[in-house]
Amino acid sequence: MSNPHDSASNGAVRPDGEAREPQRRSPGRPRREDRMPVRDEILKTASVLFMEEGYEAVSLSGIAERCGVTKASVYYHFEGKPALFTAAVIRMLQLALAGTRRVLDQEGKSLRLRLQEVAERRLSRIQHIEFEALMREASHYLDDRQRTAIREAEQELHDLLSLHFARAIADGEIRKGDSMLMAHSYTALLMIGNRQAAKNMYASPSELAGPIMDMFWTGVG
Amino acid sequence: MSNPHDSASNGAVRPDGEAREPQRRSPGRPRREDRMPVRDEILKTASVLFMEEGYEAVSLSGIAERCGVTKASVYYHFEGKPALFTAAVIRMLQLALAGTRRVLDQEGKSLRLRLQEVAERRLSRIQHIEFEALMREASHYLDDRQRTAIREAEQELHDLLSLHFARAIADGEIRKGDSMLMAHSYTALLMIGNRQAAKNMYASPSELAGPIMDMFWTGVG
Amino acid sequence: MSNPHDSASNGAVRPDGEAREPQRRSPGRPRREDRMPVRDEILKTASVLFMEEGYEAVSLSGIAERCGVTKASVYYHFEGKPALFTAAVIRMLQLALAGTRRVLDQEGKSLRLRLQEVAERRLSRIQHIEFEALMREASHYLDDRQRTAIREAEQELHDLLSLHFARAIADGEIRKGDSMLMAHSYTALLMIGNRQAAKNMYASPSELAGPIMDMFWTGVG
Amino acid sequence: MSNPHDSASNGAVRPDGEAREPQRRSPGRPRREDRMPVRDEILKTASVLFMEEGYEAVSLSGIAERCGVTKASVYYHFEGKPALFTAAVIRMLQLALAGTRRVLDQEGKSLRLRLQEVAERRLSRIQHIEFEALMREASHYLDDRQRTAIREAEQELHDLLSLHFARAIADGEIRKGDSMLMAHSYTALLMIGNRQAAKNMYASPSELAGPIMDMFWTGVG
């Protein structure tokens, strides 16, 4: 067991280029230049695929093929499908967390403006499967450690949002209330962006951001 | 032409007892006993399973087993997995539509109260996978007719909600705005009920209904 | 066992119209007019399909559907697939025997001319699978009685040809030799008509009859 | 791209020992032992089975079992049943082509003697299903590339024969005529060797060669 199988860990978050075409490497360890690429590439590819298609629908051979490596290579880097899934989802959540934090931490902008910016960014991305749906499908296959690790990573996102709502309440910027529920309401409303019917109502997905923020801010009453 | 394969149809909706233990039957038509019509039982079981676990995660043998019949029987009644899925989802949507309409059509109650009642009912049910996630997973396997049939059934639900929002706008009961977006916002917020983290915040799922309705009605601003 | 299952028998040979569209009959026994149609129709349809596609490739539901009856009806009329196959093949062979006999028995025509006429008729028909191939595939499933019955029916065809060759030898119309081998050579050469490559060499299949008869009559030497 | 799926290829042709008893192996790569390369063994087994029993009648599990491997192994080496069939049939045709060429290319022997030798060899082999029958059955399942590849391999055999007939015509060794039709007549007559009835007429199949060659050379006239 000398393999680097630390399924729930995840290396430094590195946004990088798109999947390369499977250029056959010559045998033996490659000279440095493209350091530590394979594990990361697998992770990145897996993230995208799992988010787009769910757990069962994604096959390890599919991932391997897209990365130009073999299935066995994937098994060298990750303990198995559940471990890879865990790592991939966590990677994605941390990316989202970092991005969201960067926007929310801007000084001198109203909360509403910052939330709108977050919304615009998320809505313009290729849409992810709703998180709970993904988890429900996958959780049969995950063990407790894995489930918990993912839940925690997700919780961080809501914690971050909740924190900012709490601050805004303290500042009188928004009405009083349960800041965590506000966080969940916010992310739930963003899910409208996944819906075909809703997307058809506007020219581009990010145009949904305004109307959704209106709903979130003023409600229907 | 001897098979009753009309995948998109759905018999009378009858909520009733759960699947019995799988007592092996010999071939040929069994004497009637009690047994609810098998086709209906399959449909009901399939609805539940697909909603709970997604498309791929549900196997036809699983469904068959739960109904106490063989896989081949399922194939006698439905053309295949996609057809069964289509029928099951539509059945479920029509159930939901009927229930929702019954509540919303009540006279003399404010829209808010009626919406809250709908929310309570839905939140207390075993939760469904988010609809879009389910469709994204399944739609690889569905043909155009099936996709359309499902989409239409779902649209009816939002049409119904939208109609009531439009009326309320006309009556000055709520603020002006895009009634269809309101409908989507409402159902999106109900999805919070699927979230483990959110459920942990309250004693029972239906207690979420109040706070969610507050969010929906007044927003955070 | 009051069913009329006499698998190896075959009713009167009746060339008749093509398969009708499955027009639902009203329940109850139909009034006389179209007497004894179902069994025959099944037999006819089965003949065509088995000859065109082989044994395994043809399903009883396929046959039933084409006849506008149910699978169970097929089972009412025939003991099972092997029995139906046996009856169908024998029916077809007897048809061929009758047709061939009619041509060969013509008075005042040379054997060569009569053989050429037989060849033209056969080549212009939708082509049958080579008989031995069909039998090899099917014989796993047939019992001894069935195998024998088919073999005998086929033998009659070669007996008929052989008889005419023997007569021609006696009359000095053709060279001396094994008349049964001549019969087999003749039918073997006709199989060229089944070959795509050969068919492409001529405008219409029946144009093959001349050249093939030349080969048969004079050889290459 | 990790699978060696090149369905139409065919490795070096090596006639060798039969399949061993299916000793269950544990997963992972087995230590070499003797074992002929598995891919080749599958191919050889498949050739025999398809030729003997047709397309549908042969199951991949049957092939796997005879080779002492699992179905999944067959799928590792071949894309699917159609691909395996294609490879197997082409392998067999190329074997036949090579053998036939070897005999026909002998110097200093009359065409008739060489053809007789080819006939003796073929007739003494376990008999193949008639080729067209096989193709008719299989072609539903093959794609265009596969169909073409097989057709071409078969055409080569007739091209070879046709070439030798053409030469013999030029040399005045045989009568003038369509050399390709001669080739087809020759192979069609050899099919007599498949027939039970014909085989019963002689002590051993290869004794059919003489009489058949007589027919081919001098006809009945």
Add this chain to the structure above:
DNA sequence: CATGAATGAGCATTCATTCAT
């Protein structure tokens, strides 16, 4: 690090067959 070759379990689907009505 990486992979080629293999396995076992499971799945969707089809089919011949049976039997109560």
Add this chain to the structure above:
DNA sequence: TATGAATGAATGCTCATTCAT
């Protein structure tokens, strides 16, 4: 006569996983 509803067995195929090299 005919059929609707059911079964059991088989088939083609995919997938996660393993291991010697």
